[in-house]
Every structure is written in C-alpha cells, then in structure tokens.
Amino acid sequence: MNAKEKARERTTALKRLREEHAETVARTQALLKEQQAFRKKLRAAMKGGPKTIPQIAAASGLPSDKVLWHVMAMKKYDMVREVGRDADYYQYQLAEEVAE
Amino acid sequence: MAEERLRVDALVVGGGIAGMQASLDLADQGYHVALVEREPSIGGKMIALSKVFPTLDCCSCITTPKMSAVAHHENIHLFTYTEVKTIEPNGGSYLVHCVEKPRYVDTGLCTGCRQCEYACPIDLPDPFQMGLSAHRAIRVPFSTAVPQKAVLDIDHCLLCGKCEKACPVDAIDFTQGPQDLVIEARAIVLATGYETTPRDAKAEYGAGKLSNVIDGLMMERLLAPTGPYLHVLRPSDGKEPDSIAYVQCAGSRDETLGVSYCSRVCCMYAIKQAMLLSGALPMADITIYYMDIRTFGKGYEQFYQNARAMGIEFVKAKVGRITEDEYRNPIVRVEIMEEASRVEERKHDLVVLSVGMLPAYDPRPLYGVPIAEDGFVEAACPNIAPPMTAQPGVFAAGTATGPMDIVDSIVMAGAAAAEAAAYLERHDGEAKTYAGRSISMGEKEAIHA
Numbered sequence: 001m002n003a004k005e006k007a008r009e010r011t012t013a014l015k016r017l018r019e020e021h022a023e024t025v026a027r028t029q030a031l032l033k034e035q036q037a038f039r040k041k042l043r044a045a046m047k048g049g050p051k052t053i054p055q056i057a058a059a060s061g062l063p064s065d066k067v068l069w070h071v072m073a074m075k076k077y078d079m080v081r082e083v084g085r086d087a088d089y090y091q092y093q094l095a096e097e098v099a100e
Numbered sequence: 101m102a103e104e105r106l107r108v109d110a111l112v113v114g115g116g117i118a119g120m121q122a123s124l125d126l127a128d129q130g131y132h133v134a135l136v137e138r139e140p141s142i143g144g145k146m147i148a149l150s151k152v153f154p155t156l157d158c159c160s161c162i163t164t165p166k167m168s169a170v171a172h173h174e175n176i177h178l179f180t181y182t183e184v185k186t187i188e189p190n191g192g193s194y195l196v197h198c199v200e201k202p203r204y205v206d207t208g209l210c211t212g213c214r215q216c217e218y219a220c221p222i223d224l225p226d227p228f229q230m231g232l233s234a235h236r237a238i239r240v241p242f243s244t245a246v247p248q249k250a251v252l253d254i255d256h257c258l259l260c261g262k263c264e265k266a267c268p269v270d271a272i273d274f275t276q277g278p279q280d281l282v283i284e285a286r287a288i289v290l291a292t293g294y295e296t297t298p299r300d301a302k303a304e305y306g307a308g309k310l311s312n313v314i315d316g317l318m319m320e321r322l323l324a325p326t327g328p329y330l331h332v333l334r335p336s337d338g339k340e341p342d343s344i345a346y347v348q349c350a351g352s353r354d355e356t357l358g359v360s361y362c363s364r365v366c367c368m369y370a371i372k373q374a375m376l377l378s379g380a381l382p383m384a385d386i387t388i389y390y391m392d393i394r395t396f397g398k399g400y401e402q403f404y405q406n407a408r409a410m411g412i413e414f415v416k417a418k419v420g421r422i423t424e425d426e427y428r429n430p431i432v433r434v435e436i437m438e439e440a441s442r443v444e445e446r447k448h449d450l451v452v453l454s455v456g457m458l459p460a461y462d463p464r465p466l467y468g469v470p471i472a473e474d475g476f477v478e479a480a481c482p483n484i485a486p487p488m489t490a491q492p493g494v495f496a497a498g499t500a501t502g503p504m505d506i507v508d509s510i511v512m513a514g515a516a517a518a519e520a521a522a523y524l525e526r527h528d529g530e531a532k533t534y535a536g537r538s539i540s541m542g543e544k545e546a547i548h549a
Contacts, residue, residue, distance in 0.1 A: 013275040017259055024255045028237070032222050032258065053338035064337040065311045071338075072328055073223045073234030082330075088340045090331065 035070075038062065042070055043094065046080070052089035106177060108132040110520050111196055113184060116144020117506060118498025118513040119291030120166045125517030126289075127175035131524065135170060136198055140181045141245035142167050145294055148228060148242075148321035152506055153372040154403035160244060160326075165166065167246040177432075180247060180444045192527060194493070196283045200278035204252035209271035212240050212248035219266035226328070230318040232335060233328030238263045238272075243326055286527065287493045287520040290442050290469065290477060292461035294499035297351025297359070297453075299364040305350060305422045305453060311336035312430050313422055315350075315455045317371055323376050332380050334450045336428040341449035343382060344377060345432055346370045347419045348390040352456030352503075360420045363456030363473050363503040367394045370454045371404055374412045387413040387448070389434055397507065422451060450456065456505050467494055476502040483526035487516035493527075495520050 001009070018025065045051070045060035057064035071092050074080040081083065081098045084091045108131075112123045115137030123135045135142070140533025147167070149159040170176055182200040189195075205216075220236035228235070230240045238252040250271070252263070264272040299315045312334045314322075321327045334341050348370060352363040367390070374386045393414065395401040407490040408414060420443075421433040435443050459475035469489045472478040477496040480488045487495040497516035498509035 005301060009275050014259060014261075018273060019255070019258070021259070022252060025257070028222055028256050028258050035223060037338055057337070065335055068329075068333075068335065068338045069232075069234065070223075076233060088342070089338055090333070090340075094109070 037069060038066070039074075042067065042074075046092065046094050047097070049097070050083045050086075050093045052086050052090035052091055054089065056092070105284065106134060106280070106281070107284045108134045108177065109285065109524055110134075110287040110289060111136065111194070112282050112289045112291060114144070114291035114293055114500070115139070115142030115170070115178075116291060116293045116498065116509075117146040117163065117166070118286045118500070118509045118516075119144070119289070120170050121510050121513035122289045122291055122497050122517045122520070123170055123176050124166065124173065125514050126520060127173045129166075129517075129521055130175065131521065132175050132177070134177045134179065134285065136182050136184060136196075136283070137178075137180045138183045139241070140203065140249075140251040141169060141241045141247070142178070142180060143242075143246065145317070146506060147244065148230075148317065148324070149320045150325075150327075151304065151372065151376060153368045154397070154399040156372070156375070160324075162430070164246075165243070171246045174521065178247075180346070181251065184282065184466060190284065191285045193284050194288060196285060196288070197457045198283060200279040200281055202254070202278060203249065203274050204254065204272060204274055205250045206271045206273045207247060207249045210249045210270045210362070211269060211271075212250065213267045213268065213274070214240055214250070215268060216250055216263035216272065219262040221260065221262060222256060222258060224253070228321075230315075230321050230327040232318060232321060287495065287523050288467070289487075289513075289516050289520055290461075290463055290467065290489075290494065290496045290500050291498050291516075292463070292500045294457040294503070295460045297357065297455040297458060299453065299455070301351060301357055301455075302354075304420060305347070306424070306430075310424050310428070310430060310451075312428055312449065313453060314423065315453045316366065316373070317455075319368075319373050319452045323373060323380065323515055329434075330378065332417070339449065340381065342381075343385045343448045344374075344381075344387070344450045344452065345430070345446070345448040346374065346388040346390075346452045346454055347387075347422070347432070348388065348454045350419075350453035350455050351458075353391070359456060359458070359474075361503065362394060364394070364396070365503060365505045366454040366456060368397070368400055368403070368505065370452070371395075371407045371412075373452065375403075375407050375410060378410050378412065387415055387446075389415050389417045389419050390439040391416070391418060397505065457499060459500075461500065463489075463496075463500075467491055469494055469496070471504075474502065485515075487512060487519045493520075493523055495523075 041060045045056050053068045057067045083093045112119045112135045123133045127133050147163045186197040217236045217239045223234035225231040226235035237257045306313045322332045395404045417434045417436045419434050423431045463469040470478045479486045480490045495516045497513040
C-alpha cells in the first residue's frame with residue numbers, strides 16, 4: 001500500500017470511528033471542557049509559590065478531593081512538582097515556576 | 101475479516117499470577133500453551149500489590165520476572181486484550197473462538213515511549229491506581245506492563261489525532277478493528293481470578309461516598325512505590341494520616357451481603373499493611389478492629405505477633421457504622437468486645453475496609469463448568485484433585501476456585517498444570533501429536549472468511 005492509499009484508508013477509518021463513537025466523543029469533549037475550566041482555576045490558585053492541597057482548595061474555592069486528584073494527574077505528567085512540606089501536608093508548585 | 105487459527109496443547113484463560121504460573125509450568129514441560137488475557141497487560145491483581153506477606157518481599161519483584169518469562173517463553177503464545185467469546189467441543193479438543201480487541205496501536209512499531217500519552221489532552225481515573233490518580237485515553241497501562249505497548253481507549257477518545265502527531269514511529273493506527281482468533285486446545289486451565297467486595301456495598305460504611313474510607317486494594321496502591329501519590333496520603337485533602345483504622349470482615353462472613361465465607365487473606369493483608377504503614381508513618385496510630393484473627397499459613401502467626409509487638413493496636417470489636425465529621429475525618433461507631441463490652445465512637449484520619457474476595461467470572465455459559473454455592477468454580481474431586489472440574493479437559497487454578505493467598509494460588513496453578521499435563525498424556529495421541537510435532541509457536545493458518 002502506498003502512502004496515498006494509506007492516508008485515504010486512515011481518513012476513512014477516522015470518519016467511521018467518529019460516526020460510530022459520536023456519543024462517546026461528545027461526552028469526552030464535555031469532560032475535557034470541564035477539566036480545562038477546573039485546571040484554569042487550579043493553576044491560578046497555584047501561582048505564587050508552593051502550596052498544600054487545602055491551601056489550593058481554599059484559594060480556588062474548589063473541593064479539596066478533586067484538587068488532589070488533578071494535582072496528582074498534573075504531577076504525573078510533569079506539570080506540577082512536589083517541592084516541600086508544611087506540617088502534615090506536602091506542598092506543590094507549577095513546574096514552570098519551579099524551573100524559573 | 102481475517103481469522104487466525106492456532107493449535108496448542110493447552111489454553112490458559114487469565115494472565116494473573118495463577119494463569120502465568122500454570123502457563124510456565126506447562127510450557128517448561130514442552131507443552132504448547134496459549135495464554136489469553138482480557139486486559140492490555142498480564143500481571144493480574146498481584147502486579148498492583150505492594151508487598152507479600154509474611155516475607156514482605158516486593159510484589160513487583162516477584163511478578164515482573166514471571167510476566168517477562170511468559171512473554172519470552174518459546175512455548176507460550178500470549179494474547180493480551182483478548183476475550184474468549186464462544187467455545188465448542190471438537191472431538192477430543194476444544195475450538196475456542198476469541199476476539200482480540202483493537203489497541204489502535206501497531207504493537208510491532210510501538211516502543212512504549214509514552215509520548216502519545218503525554219500528548220493526549222484528557223485525564224481519566226486510572227484503574228491501576230484504583231481511581232486515585234489519572235491516566236490518559238491512550239497510555240501504556242502501567243510502568244511494568246507486559247507487553248510494554250500503548251493502548252487507546254476508544255470509548256474515552258476525542259479522536260483529535262494529537263497522539264498520532266506525537267508518535268515518533270507512526271504506530272497509531274485508527275484502521276484497526278477487532279481480530280477474530282480460533283484456538284484449538286486439548287486442555288483448558290481457567291485462571292480467571294477474583295473481584296473484591298465493592299467499596300459501596302455497605303450503606304453502614306458510607307456506601308463508597310466517604311473519601312477517607314478506602315479499601316485494601318487502594319491502600320496497596322498508596323503503599324506501592326509506584327503509587328498514585330508516592331506517599332501515604334488521605335484522598336480527601338492530601339493529609340498524611342496520623343490515625344488509621346482497619347475494619348476487618350468488611351465484605352466477608354456477612355450474610356447481609358450474601359457472603360457467608362471467610363476470604364482468608366484479609367487478616368493477613370491488613371496486618372501486612374499495618375506493618376508497612378508503621379514503617380512509612382512511624383508516628384501514626386494504627387488500629388485493627390477484628391472479629392477473629394485467622395493466621396493459618398506458615399509463619400503467619402509469628403507475623404501477627406510481630407505486628408502486636410510493633411505497637412499496632414488490635415481491638416476485638418465489630419464496626420457498626422462509619423460516618424464523617426465536618427473535616428471529613430471518619431467516625432467509627434464500634435462495639436468493643438473486650439473487658440466490659442461497650443459501644444464507642446472513635447475518630448480516625450483514614451479508614452481501610454478489609455474487603456473480601458468475590459468470584460470474578462461465571463464459567464457455566466461458555467465452559468459448562470459448574471460453580472459451587474459460593475459462586476467460585478466447583479472442584480469435581482476436591483479431596484484428591486482440586487483443580488479438576490466436571491468438564492473433561494478443563495481445569496481451574498488460583499482464586500477462580502475460591503479465596504486464597506498468593507502462595508496457595510501459585511501452588512494450585514502448579515497442580516492444575518500437572519493435572520492438565522497428565523490429562524494430555526492420558527489422551528496421548530493428539531497430545532503427543534501437538535507437543536511432539538514440529539509445530540512452531542508461530543504456526544498459524546489465516547483463514548479468510
């Protein structure tokens with residue numbers, strides 16, 4: 001199969017998948033939008049130095065269990081770093097701030 | 101659609117510790133084995149555990165070499181992300197129809213570099229981390245997964261194509277579809293494992309709605325070096341807990357859940373976790389609320405006594421209810437059965453439910469293998485050949501047959517492999533034909549329907 005045929009096959013397959021999975025794609029898009037809005041608030045609250053989960057939750061008005069989940073997801077993908085401790089809590093900081 | 105056909109001596113269903121051990125024991129005797137696992141990686145529940153009792157050896161250090169041995173054994177043909185759909189007798193053998201689900205990744209090209217995973221924009225609860233952390237719609241299942249290949253979850257994919265752009269070897273393949281596979285096997289070993297009591301099973305224990313009431317497998321992840329937080333933290337706010345309680349028999353010996361049996365492992369895993377927590381959090385108070393402590397195995401009683409000596413508090417009691425205060429600290433209402441019997445409410449930072457083992461799979465519709473009253477596979481000859489089922493040539497191993505620990509699962513897998521080998525020898529003609537003929541593991545017939 002040459003490159004042109006391969007590209008055509010890929011386009012057809014993607015079109016078919018978009019049709020077959022229209023509902024799940026729409027649901028995932030809605031979830032992504034929700035996550036992006038959450039992350040925007042989270043990132044704003046995390047600016048300005050190391051913070052614990054309760055401090056981020058208080059600054060953002062977001063629930064602390066969800067803050068923890070998102071901070072851990074961001075940490076896994078190198079967007080957040082664990083930088084220290086404050087009593088019983090670890091402190092986290094945006095990776096770009098740590099690098100500065 | 102192309103259909104692949106493979107002839108082997110034995111099919112092993114399930115790639116957890118029992119399935120891997122049965123496969124290796126058969127393959128080492130020269131039998132050709134097909135191992136079918138429905139998840140994208142082998143390893144089962146054991147690969148997610150922290151350490152084993154009573155030796156406190158690292159689980160990953162025991163499981164990973166076996167996973168690797170399975171993947172590289174010349175007599176084992178491994179099929180991951182594959183499910184058995186139908187099965188039919190075929191004159192002394194079984195024709196097992198399977199479907200290999202599409203990964204949307206060319207496994208021949210994928211190097212497991214995870215660049216696709218980093219490019220994917222959506223975060224989803226990671227089942228390997230018991231939902232405590234996230235993974236992406238396309239990901240390598242976990243760091244020691246076998247095969248170390250990415251898999252795309254089409255039901256949570258945006259079809260945005262970012263993974264395709266990020267992949268340095270052009271391994272993303274949206275043209276893939278389900279692949280039919282027929283395995284002809286003369287013997288089958290069922291190693292389909294177990295599930296645990298759902299965390300939301302008991303309304304009295306918060307019905308899964310209390311963040312700081314977790315189950316034993318979640319604690320395993322918190323204790324594992326590849327865990328979701330890389331520390332033991334409570335899920336409501338990331339606090340390092342100062343006071344941790346275990347509730348024993350939270351799903352076993354409980355008629356209200358329809359589970360009358362003892363799950364056999366919960367006492368020991370709770371004691372093990374308590375000891376590991378004592379190491380990870382030396383200042384924390386750890387309490388185990390128990391009805392009885394059952395330490396039946398070799399070295400288990402000494403392990404329990406060591407835990408007591410380390411200062412872990414064992415309280416003979418029954419927990420009636422768990423609620424939480426305004427700071428989401430679990431409040432345990434407990435009937436203490438020591439000295440003067442009394443009811444108390446005790447506050448902890450984190451509560452762990454020692455959930456029990458439930459059957460994971462009903463083998464009746466596909467294999468015609470009966471189940472016992474407890475829902476696990478029924479042994480046809482429980483006293484003389486526990487792995488034998490009522491179906492000729494079909495054997496069972498590990499927790500598919502009932503609650504048991506890792507040691508017993510491995511022993512039973514060895515027994516199932518021995519029974520299967522003896523069966524193959526007794527039904528000599530075909531078995532010898534398969535094992536002795538120069539059929540290479542890669543021999544397949546492509547039958548185009």
